[in-house]
Amino acid sequence: MSKFDPWLAIRKPLSPQRQALLTVVSFLLPIFVWCIVSYIPWLWHPDMVVTVSADRHDVTTVYSVGDRLPRHKESEDDFAFVDFVEDVRERNEEIQAARDSGEPMESSRRANKKVLRHLAPVGIAEGWLTRDQATDDTAIYTLWGEIARGEKQPSKVQLSQENLAVVRDNWSKVGAISETYDSKKIPTEILLNLIPQGKPSNPVFVPAPHEVVQTGIYDWTHQRDPDKPAMFERYGHSLTIVFSGFLLSCLFGVPLGILSGTYDFFAKIVEPFTDFFRYMPAPAFSTILVAILSVYDAPKIGLVFLGTYFQMVLVISNTTRTLDRSLLEAAQTLGAKSKDMMFRVIIPGIMPKLYNDLRILLGWAWTWLVIAELIGTKSGLTEFIETQGRFRNFDSVYPTIIIIGLTGYVTDQILAALRPLFFPWDPQHSSQKLNVIIRFFKWLTNSECYVKSEQDTKTLTSNDQ
Amino acid sequence: MIDELQLPSYREQSPEVASRFKSIYERPVKLEVKGLGRTFNSNKGTVRALHDISFNVHRREFISVIGPSGCGKSTLIRILAGLDFPTSGEALLDGKTIFGPGRDRGMVFQGYTLFPWLTVKKNVMFGLEVSGRTGSSVEAEARSWIEIVGLAGFENAYPSQLSGGMKQRVAIARSLANNPSMLFMDEPFGALDAQTRCQMQSYLLQIWRNVDVTIMFVTHDLDEAIYLSDRILVLKAKPGEINEFIEVPVPRPRSVDQLLSPTFLATKKRLEELIHPEGTEIKELPVKRFVSADEEIE
Numbered sequence: 001m002s003k004f005d006p007w008l009a010i011r012k013p014l015s016p017q018r019q020a021l022l023t024v025v026s027f028l029l030p031i032f033v034w035c036i037v038s039y040i041p042w043l044w045h046p047d048m049v050v051t052v053s054a055d056r057h058d059v060t061t062v063y064s065v066g067d068r069l070p071r072h073k074e075s076e077d078d079f080a081f082v083d084f085v086e087d088v089r090e091r092n093e094e095i096q097a098a099r100d101s102g103e104p105m106e107s108s109r110r111a112n113k114k115v116l117r118h119l120a121p122v123g124i125a126e127g128w129l130t131r132d133q134a135t136d137d138t139a140i141y142t143l144w145g146e147i148a149r150g151e152k153q154p155s156k157v158q159l160s161q162e163n164l165a166v167v168r169d170n171w172s173k174v175g176a177i178s179e180t181y182d183s184k185k186i187p188t189e190i191l192l193n194l195i196p197q198g199k200p201s202n203p204v205f206v207p208a209p210h211e212v213v214q215t216g217i218y219d220w221t222h223q224r225d226p227d228k229p230a231m232f233e234r235y236g237h238s239l240t241i242v243f244s245g246f247l248l249s250c251l252f253g254v255p256l257g258i259l260s261g262t263y264d265f266f267a268k269i270v271e272p273f274t275d276f277f278r279y280m281p282a283p284a285f286s287t288i289l290v291a292i293l294s295v296y297d298a299p300k301i302g303l304v305f306l307g308t309y310f311q312m313v314l315v316i317s318n319t320t321r322t323l324d325r326s327l328l329e330a331a332q333t334l335g336a337k338s339k340d341m342m343f344r345v346i347i348p349g350i351m352p353k354l355y356n357d358l359r360i361l362l363g364w365a366w367t368w369l370v371i372a373e374l375i376g377t378k379s380g381l382t383e384f385i386e387t388q389g390r391f392r393n394f395d396s397v398y399p400t401i402i403i404i405g406l407t408g409y410v411t412d413q414i415l416a417a418l419r420p421l422f423f424p425w426d427p428q429h430s431s432q433k434l435n436v437i438i439r440f441f442k443w444l445t446n447s448e449c450y451v452k453s454e455q456d457t458k459t460l461t462s463n464d465q
Numbered sequence: 466m467i468d469e470l471q472l473p474s475y476r477e478q479s480p481e482v483a484s485r486f487k488s489i490y491e492r493p494v495k496l497e498v499k500g501l502g503r504t505f506n507s508n509k510g511t512v513r514a515l516h517d518i519s520f521n522v523h524r525r526e527f528i529s530v531i532g533p534s535g536c537g538k539s540t541l542i543r544i545l546a547g548l549d550f551p552t553s554g555e556a557l558l559d560g561k562t563i564f565g566p567g568r569d570r571g572m573v574f575q576g577y578t579l580f581p582w583l584t585v586k587k588n589v590m591f592g593l594e595v596s597g598r599t600g601s602s603v604e605a606e607a608r609s610w611i612e613i614v615g616l617a618g619f620e621n622a623y624p625s626q627l628s629g630g631m632k633q634r635v636a637i638a639r640s641l642a643n644n645p646s647m648l649f650m651d652e653p654f655g656a657l658d659a660q661t662r663c664q665m666q667s668y669l670l671q672i673w674r675n676v677d678v679t680i681m682f683v684t685h686d687l688d689e690a691i692y693l694s695d696r697i698l699v700l701k702a703k704p705g706e707i708n709e710f711i712e713v714p715v716p717r718p719r720s721v722d723q724l725l726s727p728t729f730l731a732t733k734k735r736l737e738e739l740i741h742p743e744g745t746e747i748k749e750l751p752v753k754r755f756v757s758a759d760e761e762i763e
Contacts, residue, residue, distance in 0.1 A: 329548050330578035330636075334592035334643060335568030344595065348582045425582050427625035 031209065038208035041200050046071055048081035048198035051125070051157045053118055054088045055193065063196070065121040068204060081198055088193050092166070095190050107190035109183065115191045116140055116174075119147070119167070125156040141181035144171055157197070166192045207395040216399025219384075231384070235403065238380035241297065241372055245304020246365040250358065253312030260313065261320020262346055271317065274310050282307035282368060286375040295376030303375060307368040312361050319353045320346065352423045359415050366408040475731040478714045486712055489523050489695060495679045496522040496545070496647060500554035503540055503705075513704035514540045517554070520698060520710060522647075522679060529690035529697045530683045533740050537705030538683045539651055545681065546572045546649045559646060568592060571640030571678075575652040577632045579624040585611060585635050586620040592643035610638040613672060630661040634668065641676060650682045654689070663721070666692055670719060687736045691729055692719055699739045708739050 005015065014022070037044055047068040055062065063069065069081040098105045116137070123129035123143045133139050146152040147159070148171030159167065170191045178185040202208075207215075220231045229237070260266035282303055289299035289306075323346060331345045373382035381400050388396040420426075478486070501518040504511050514537040522528050530538045543549040545556055547566035556563045558570065566572075579588050589607040611620055614634040624632055633653050640648055654662040666689060673680055684690050690697050694713050701708040714728045723729050 324576075324578075326574050326576050326578045327580060329566075330572070330574060331580075331591070331595075332548065332566040333546055333568075333570065333572035333649075334595065334639065335566075336591075336595045340595040344591070345580065349580070351582070423582070425584075425623040425625060 035209055037206065038202060045200035045202055047201050047203055049201040050081075050196060050198045052122060052159070052163065052194050052197035054196050055114060055118075056084070056087045057091045059087070068201060069198070071200060081196070084196050088195055092192050092195070095192055098190075105190040106188055109186040109188055112174075112186050112188070112191050113137060113183070115170070115193060116144060116186075118194050119143055122147075122154050122157045122159065126152075126154050128152065137183070138181040141174075145175055145179065148172075148175065160195065160197060162195050163197065166194055204392050205394050207398065211395045212398045215393075215395040216402075219396055219399060231381075234380045234384055237297075238369060238373065238382070238404070239407070241300045241380065242304060242365050242369050244297075244301045245368070245372070246308060246362055248301065249305045249309040249312055249361075249365070253309050254316060254354070254358075257313045257316025258320050258342075258347065258350070259317075261317035261350075262342065267317060270313065274313050278310035278314070283371045283375075286371070290376050297379075299376050300372040300379070303372040304365050304368045308361055308365045311364060312357075315357050315361065316354060319357055320350050322353065323349045352419070352426045355415075355419060355422065359412055362415075363408060363412065366404070369404065472727055472731040472734060475711065475714060475728070475735040477728075477731075478712070479716060479728075482712075482714050482716050485717070486695075489526055492523040492525065494521045495524045495526070495559065496681075497557040497560075498545075498554070499556070501541070501544065501551050501556055502553035503537065503544060503549070504552050515544075515551075516704035516706050518705070518707055519554075520707065522681065524679055525677060526679055527673060527693055527695045528679075528681045529694040530681065530700065531685065531687065531690045531697055531736065531740070532700030532705070532708070533702045534685070536700040536702040538700055540705070541700070542572075542649045542651050542681060542683050545647075546570050548572070568596060568643045569646050571643055571645035571648045573633065573636045573640055573648070573650045573653040575655045577624065577629070577636070577656075579632055579635055579639070581624050584621045584623055585616065585627070588624070588635055589639045589642050591639060596643070607638075607642060610642045611635070613641075613675070614638040615668065628661075629657050630665055633657070633665060637669070637672065641672070641678065645678065647679045647681065650680065652683055652685065655684075662686075662689070667721075669693065674718075687733050687740075688724060690736070691715060691732050692724065697732075697736070699736065701739075711735065 007014070007018070013019070048071045050063050050065050050067050050069065053063050053065050053067075063084065069084060070078050071081055073080040073082065095105055117135065117140055120129060120134045120136075120140050120143075123140070124131060124134065128143060129136070129139055143152070144167060147154070147164075148168045173187055173189065173191060177187060223230045256266070256270060260270045285306055286299070286303060289302045293299040293302055327345055327349060328341060331341055336344065369380075370382045370385070373380045374386070378386055381404060385397050385400050388394075388400075498518055498520050501515060502513070503515040504513050506512075518541065530541060532538050540549060544551050545558075545563060547563055547570065563570075579585075580591065583591065586604065586607050589610050590603050593603045593606065608617075608620065611617060614637055616631060616634055616638070619627065619631070624635070627635065636653070637648075654665050657665060669680075670693060682690075682693060691713055692715075697711040697713060699708040699711060700706065711732065713732055715723055715726065715732065716728075
């Protein structure tokens with residue numbers, strides 16, 4: 001393989017190094033796209049996440065810091081971030097106009113306190129206030145003074161010039177009465193609202209990679225709710241459901257599949273109904289399963305079983321039929337009777353294909369996991385996904401989904417890598433098709449290992465041939 | 466070209482050959498085929514694959530079956546091996562009617578039928594093990610058979626590591642390990658290249674000479690049939706009937722040099738006549754010239 005070999009050659013395998021490289025790239029590419037979408041502000045980012053909020057006059061809907069609004073007005077009915085800003089600005093202009101006319105509007109101490117509290121998130125973002133101090137009027141009051149005098153300049157949430165003017169204006173009204181907080185000394189004349197500020201953001205269902213990683217690590221190392229199982233417990237539970245369902249289905253499906261692939265009697269009595277049954281979606285039976293097996297793990301395992309078993313019987317009986325008939329005839333001429341044919345020819349003969357079938361079927365079983373865990377009492381990783389998704393904590397949802405996918409993928413890759421150990425006689429996979437991932441790590445450690453040795457490729461030949 | 470040579474009749478036998486056939490016929494009859502017929506029912510109607518086949522094979526004889534394609538030679542050998550059944554007549558091995566496959570009749574197939582998950586040794590041991598035998602004697606026996614077919618040292622190789630010729634030799638060893646009274650071979654060397662096939666024929670003759678086994682060999686290669694056999698059963702197609710049972714006049718032991726001997730060629734000529742009675746018809750292709758007259762090659 002030289003450097004001059006083309007990357008695009010019709011139906012020609014690339015060099016192992018290139019294959020390994022592309023495998024890694026195939027994973028990096030989606031992550032890269034995700035990063036671009038998340039971190040380049042002018043790309044997509046259809047929403048504005050509120051960093052400085054305000055209450056609107058005579059409107060009950062409240063946007064607090066962290067809420068998202070559409071950035072642009074797509075239709076008349078949309079209430080976009082610009083509308084929010086415009087509403088508050090107009091109100092401020094009205095207040096200003098009233099002041100200019102010499103008849104300032106009156107408000108209440110309580111309403112003015114609420115206006116002042118809108119500065120708290122700025123202090124929290126900077127670390128000047130703790131999270132618990134969002135309603136600590138004394139601390140917030142002090143912060144107003146400090147920012148108005150320019151002693152503190154927010155850097156994480158930079159206040160716009162417009163807002164700095166509002167801060168100074170309000171402070172001139174409030175600070176003139178008292179330098180420190182005293183609920184009695186809050187003026188009743190209406191204060192100006194802070195103008196809403198925000199930053200472009202993606203919708204809540206597309207969290208940035210770092211958020212997902214951070215939340216994922218947090219979720220797996222901390223217990224959010226002591227009354228609920230920890231993540232590892234949930235994970236173990238989900239694995240138990242999948243593997244119990246799968247093994248149960250193997251227990252019945254493999255023998256029956258082999259029998260119906262071997263004897264036409266079994267094929268004709270089993271396959272037609274099985275073929276029909278597999279078109280009835282397994283989740284449709286969920287309520288029946290719950291009625292029969294109660295609400296705990298049994299119906300979940302039952303659902304994985306129902307979803308896997310019928311496919312398994314058909315796939316395995318087909319695999320059994322692919323065994324070369326001449327091997328059976330050869331065995332017969334060597335004196336093999338039915339029992340020998342089954343245990344010495346058919347079963348060992350189909351083993352490598354059966355192994356591959358079971359790998360694919362295990363993938364099937366995985367796809368039923370989430371639905372299975374939703375029936376009866378919700379449990380395992382799915383319950384976590386459900387709950388967090390309902391709170392729109394999608395940064396907690398994604399790591400869980402990824403863990404499920406990763407577990408299935410890694411299991412499959414490990415099984416694929418182990419195949420040559422189980423079936424050293426099968427030339428298809430014994431030497432050359434070493435698993436790509438293992439290959440990649442081998443390549444990282446020692447790129448020499450790929451130069452195929454002569455012994456690998458050439459078949460043994462006797463001297464006289 | 467064969468016509469131009471002054472060939473003897475294929476029926477003319479030298480005294481040695483004649484006495485050899487006499488001694489063969491004095492041996493007990495191993496296989497007796499009586500009025501064997503086989504018809505297949507398809508949606509196009511009934512096809513008579515074999516019709517009224519009768520012949521005897523004597524102990525340690527080497528018989529080849531040859532005929533045009535579709536003459537039922539494979540069907541015949543499959544019936545005798547017990548993998549198919551006759552619709553009329555019967556075949557007797559050592560006086561007993563053949564019914565179903567059994568370890569008294571070995572079979573070597575055209576395709577490779579070694580069990581790919583077993584090593585060479587385990588493949589050869591297969592027949593002995595299914596007969597209920599276990600222990601070191603089985604292994605020792607397997608080893609000796611592997612040695613006989615010249616594959617000592619490959620006991621632990623898997624079939625996928627062997628060449629085609631080696632696979633077929635293991636298949637022969639595997640069949641012979643059962644100590645069958647007859648060995649059926651259905652174009653066993655058909656998939657091999659010419660050179661390997663030639664070697665395999667010599668190996669087979671050597672093995673046959675040293676083992677008490679009667680061989681029935683299906684082929685479509687005339688040279689192979691003559692080179693190997695004592696007698697050649699020539700079938701004709703539609704329906705599959707015996708055309709002629711030829712006593713090969715080529716003396717034994719056989720060697721590759723005999724391939725051009727007059728007796729060999731005479732036999733071959735006769736076989737050609739039997740298999741292609743009206744000669745091979747070659748249709749004239751429509752003429753379209755892409756070369757000029759001075760580039761003419763013939």
